[in-house]
Amino acid sequence: MTVIAANPSSPTPIRGARRMPSAGLIADLRARFADRLCTQQAVLLQHGRDESSFAPEPPDAVVYVQNVEEVVFVVQACAQECVPLIGFGSGSSVEGHLLAVEGGVCIDFSRMNRILSISAGDLSATVEAGVTRSQLNLALAQTGLFFSVDPGADATVGGMVATAASGTNSVRYGTMRDNLINLSVVMADGQQLRTASHARKSAAGYNLTQLFCGSEGTLGLITEATVRLHPRSERTAAAVVRFPSVRAAIGCVIESIQFGVPLARAELLDVLTVRAVNAHSHTGLAELPTLFLEFGGSQNHIDEQAAQVGEIAGGHGGDAFCWAHRPEERSRLWTPRHHAYFACLQLRPGCRSMTTDACVPLSRLASCVEETQADIAEHGLTAPILGHVGDGNFHCLVLVDPHRPEEAEAAEAFSRRLIARALRHGGTSTGEHGVGLHKMQYLQAEHGEAGVALMRTIKRALDPHNIFNPGKLAGYR
Amino acid sequence: MTVIAANPSSPTPIRGARRMPSAGLIADLRARFADRLCTQQAVLLQHGRDESSFAPEPPDAVVYVQNVEEVVFVVQACAQECVPLIGFGSGSSVEGHLLAVEGGVCIDFSRMNRILSISAGDLSATVEAGVTRSQLNLALAQTGLFFSVDPGADATVGGMVATAASGTNSVRYGTMRDNLINLSVVMADGQQLRTASHARKSAAGYNLTQLFCGSEGTLGLITEATVRLHPRSERTAAAVVRFPSVRAAIGCVIESIQFGVPLARAELLDVLTVRAVNAHSHTGLAELPTLFLEFGGSQNHIDEQAAQVGEIAGGHGGDAFCWAHRPEERSRLWTPRHHAYFACLQLRPGCRSMTTDACVPLSRLASCVEETQADIAEHGLTAPILGHVGDGNFHCLVLVDPHRPEEAEAAEAFSRRLIARALRHGGTSTGEHGVGLHKMQYLQAEHGEAGVALMRTIKRALDPHNIFNPGKLAGYR
Structure with a gap:
């Protein structure tokens, strides 16, 4: 695998060839997901864009997952053929994060939206990735607590984690990075990972939670998050x-x-x-x-x-x-x-x-x-x-x-x-x-060669076949 | 390189063979550092322990660095022979972090202790790794601001970053993790890295700052930190x-x-x-x-x-x-x-x-x-x-x-x-x-196999020859 140096003057992101799922893979997905596997053009188009001005780049299929086992199934199936996987929340990202520049399968989390627990005593809530911030705050209405991260759009928690979202509240309550306790992630080999315990602080090893926050779907798929709540x-x-x-x-x-x-x-x-x-x-x-x-x-x-x-x-x-x-x-x-x-x-x-x-x-x-x-x-x-x-x-x-x-x-x-x-x-x-597609060209100027090289080292180590949202962030082939 | 599974029931940490610096390496260090290279038993013993109850394990040499170029020099010199490198601040860690279980060279940061800048407007200060918290707070006395992280001991900022320190203040002001803006790090190949910009928040790629915070000297050597300050x-x-x-x-x-x-x-x-x-x-x-x-x-x-x-x-x-x-x-x-x-x-x-x-x-x-x-x-x-x-x-x-x-x-x-x-x-x-030496045996129970495997993947990717504080945290050979 060769590392391609970013060209700071080029507005065109690095991208690899399209990696379409085989007919066999589509059949396997169809057998498992039935009509929750979509290949209709309208659905593909809708999942191949975000709020940026990039022209849509549709995936080859969209799967509406309902639980983590289904996410593991899709990841393992696609990993066998090195087919790209793109997580999709509410489609409100703004830098081309969701475009399927190398094709592949879009995993739509909007139906994986259960609020798993609310603990007023811990000032925390655990939710599936597809829960939106307004849905969570509605559920918190009687608790005296609220979820503070508000990027404007009614984004999903998974999407906000993936993009390290913030907004008007962060001057007081911090960004998504400051409001995370624990994540559940499906890795490139289909293994499930919990990034941390439920304690409010920990010094037990590398900070895996923050590694995935802001990783824009390029290192793993976030399936669940435990977030901090604040008193109203x-x-x-x-x-x-x-x-x-x-x-x-x-x-x-x-x-x-x-x-x-x-x-x-x-x-x-x-x-x-x-x-x-x-x-x-x-x-x-x-x-x-x-x-x-x-x-x-x-x-x-x-x-x-x-x-x-x-x-x-x-x-x-x-x-x-x-x-x-x-x-x-x-x-x-x-x-x-x-x-x-x-x-x-x-x-x-x-x-x-x-x-x-x-x-x-x-x-x-x-x-x-x-x-x-x-x-x-x-x-x-x-x-x-x-x-x-x-x-x-x-x-x-x-x-x-x-x-x-x-x-x-x-x-x-x-x-x-x-x-x-x-x-x-x-x-x-x-x-x-x-970063998405739009800011890739500036990463090297911001982080230096050493910083971009380190990001690519991390990406290669965690996703050696480049299946997770390829061609984004510090993208490499 | 083989990954050794942690044995949760064993209190004995995994450790590799001693990797002593050659006479030639010592001579090279002597030529550069003169009497700031120490090999006297008393100094080695003092640097081979911390506040834990582990018996001391002295390094083979101690180098008192004064600037980042010297750190790069030592890392490059030791990397050539795969000699271990252990960063040392004030020696106040409590889980055996500093013990030279495979020998090697201890880099003492106590003389690299300049306060590089204080910006009241940004509520931040940039310091070399060897600055202690009391030194920084003394320098802040007239600003109306203070540095909040207080683990009890008068630890160095570099040490507090490496161990993700906190203490009595963190209920209000957060831990070291919450008070970091940017780090300078020397990597295993001697390259220097800045982990982030000086902005208070960023969504520009993987969170490299948090990757090094709490890494206990196993991924790189922290030479400089920009920390948040709070109004008194x-x-x-x-x-x-x-x-x-x-x-x-x-x-x-x-x-x-x-x-x-x-x-x-x-x-x-x-x-x-x-x-x-x-x-x-x-x-x-x-x-x-x-x-x-x-x-x-x-x-x-x-x-x-x-x-x-x-x-x-x-x-x-x-x-x-x-x-x-x-x-x-x-x-x-x-x-x-x-x-x-x-x-x-x-x-x-x-x-x-x-x-x-x-x-x-x-x-x-x-x-x-x-x-x-x-x-x-x-x-x-x-x-x-x-x-x-x-x-x-x-x-x-x-x-x-x-x-x-x-x-x-x-x-x-x-x-x-x-x-x-x-x-x-x-x-x-x-x-x-x-974690240090003492908690290694519990990492697998806490993070699961997937978590420990991921930590080792990260360690291998960033430090392929295992020169940085080997045998600690998720240690592997």
């Missing part, structure tokens, strides 16, 4: 504050974190995004960089946080600190943020967003965003910015007319410059979206 | 509460966590430990299971936490809730906990402690501790118990007369029963001490 805040309050500059808004968040204010969310909208939400939601916000904040705790504790952040914001020129405590008020106040993505799309009706995902150290965030805004202006792009400020993560929604290929090219060129800039600032090409 | 609490308060039973004390902690009280520390002393500290520190505590608690925040927030926990404690029969706010009062109140280890040793003067490290899900902690106390009583052991309740982690200090080998055997037999019990409760053999 007694009360929640929301605030919106406008600032004279992006730098001032970011400065306010950093100083609040340094003061130990446990911000529950801290979302930045740049001027263009504010303009977009005003047009979309008729909100009449001043056209200034704006922070959407959320606080949790007792009423006293919230009041205290409000006073602290209010003072800090004032020191950074923050103005019109607008508060909401009652659920309906909060919901109304946060509406612009919740609708921001769709509002931004309306800046250029008919366009789609090529969404970037740079993440940099907090102290470099203001510079990185300012330089990025200058780049956007210089190249005449329409690219509103949304930021998870507490994580140093921000998204540019580069609006692209699908009928004008030169716009997609310009967006890609912008993305390359942005990632180079994020790396110069000590950051990463992707804070929460993952 | 505006105020701190301490409390001591006695309970009618261990179960009641644990119930109080679990309920407090479920209510979202951000406990800074929650330490349990069982009756025997209370008796020991009373005798040692003349504290006059009631001989009941006792919780030592710490709270941080603003005065208002602390008052609120106090009221909540007071009410919860009352519901569990907690009594004599004793509070301290001023530093000297807090220090006095916590003295029994701080001196507990030495106080317990005085229960049997001249004995040493064989300290266990089981960790179980919170909901199983009370049962596990109760069953363990019954075991202690049944076998006539003297074994006071200290618990990091919020993590589900507890230590039995089994007091053993070093002149009576049958006591060491009885302690080992107790440890085996305890670990079997912890595993039955869904827990781990080691919450924070690590």
